[in-house]
Amino acid sequence: MKMIRWMLGSFVVAGLALAAFAWFDASLAQGHGGAAAGHKGADHSSCLAGAGISPCRKEKFFPGVHKKRDTYWMDTDGEHPDRAGCHIELVSDKSHAPLPGGRTFGEVCETPTILIESNPGAFVIHTHTQDYGAPYRVDCNKWCQFAKRGKSGACKATDVSGSHKGVRFACKSAHCVCSN
Numbered sequence: 099m100k101m102i103r104w105m106l107g108s109f110v111v112a113g114l115a116l117a118a119f120a121w122f123d124a125s126l127a128q129g130h131g132g133a134a135a136g137h138k139g140a141d142h143s144s145c146l147a148g149a150g151i152s153p154c155r156k157e158k159f160f161p162g163v164h165k166k167r168d169t170y171w172m173d174t175d176g177e178h179p180d181r182a183g184c185h186i187e188l189v190s191d192k193s194h195a196p197l198p199g200g201r202t203f204g205e206v207c208e209t210p211t212i213l214i215e216s217n218p219g220a221f222v223i224h225t226h227t228q229d230y231g232a233p234y235r236v237d238c239n240k241w242c243q244f245a246k247r248g249k250s251g252a253c254k255a256t257d258v259s260g261s262h263k264g265v266r267f268a269c270k271s272a273h274c275v276c277s278n
């Protein structure tokens with residue numbers, strides 16, 4: 099009987115943890131979410147803190163002129179600290195074509211172990227209200243230990259290029275690199 103209670107308790111804890119991460123993914127996919135974007139809602143910081151993730155606001159996160167109006171973007175890598183990607187400025191939320199002469203930016207190493215990760219999910223068209231996004235600060239060391247079961251992690255800068263709707267893009271980016 100004790101074994102059955104222990105097993106049920108383990109399943110409940112595992113289920114709650116999975117539900118918390120599913121909620122986190124869904125909240126980000128619906129327009130960034132999180133305190134950094136000024137949104138109110140459930141506090142998911144305790145789940146993310148264990149993985150070394152916290153919302154942040156970086157005023158000069160991308161190169162170029164700050165437009166001070168709503169802009170539209172797509173992220174090529176989604177919320178994957180172990181993948182470097184580019185944010186591509188789009189014509190509008192209706193036209194998913196890259197803005198001619200538009201800006202791109204990638205993830206950034208804030209320190210040797212801290213990654214500034216853009217979001218939401220890969221290829222999700224989203225608004226940057228007043229031209230501000232809502233990136234996350236990722237402690238690569240904690241994230242690697244939590245998500246990848248690695249011993250440690252570091253932030254590594256890299257170049258990213260590709261094409262979207264026939265238009266080439268390139269940016270300086272970064273990602274977490276985990277040791278085993």
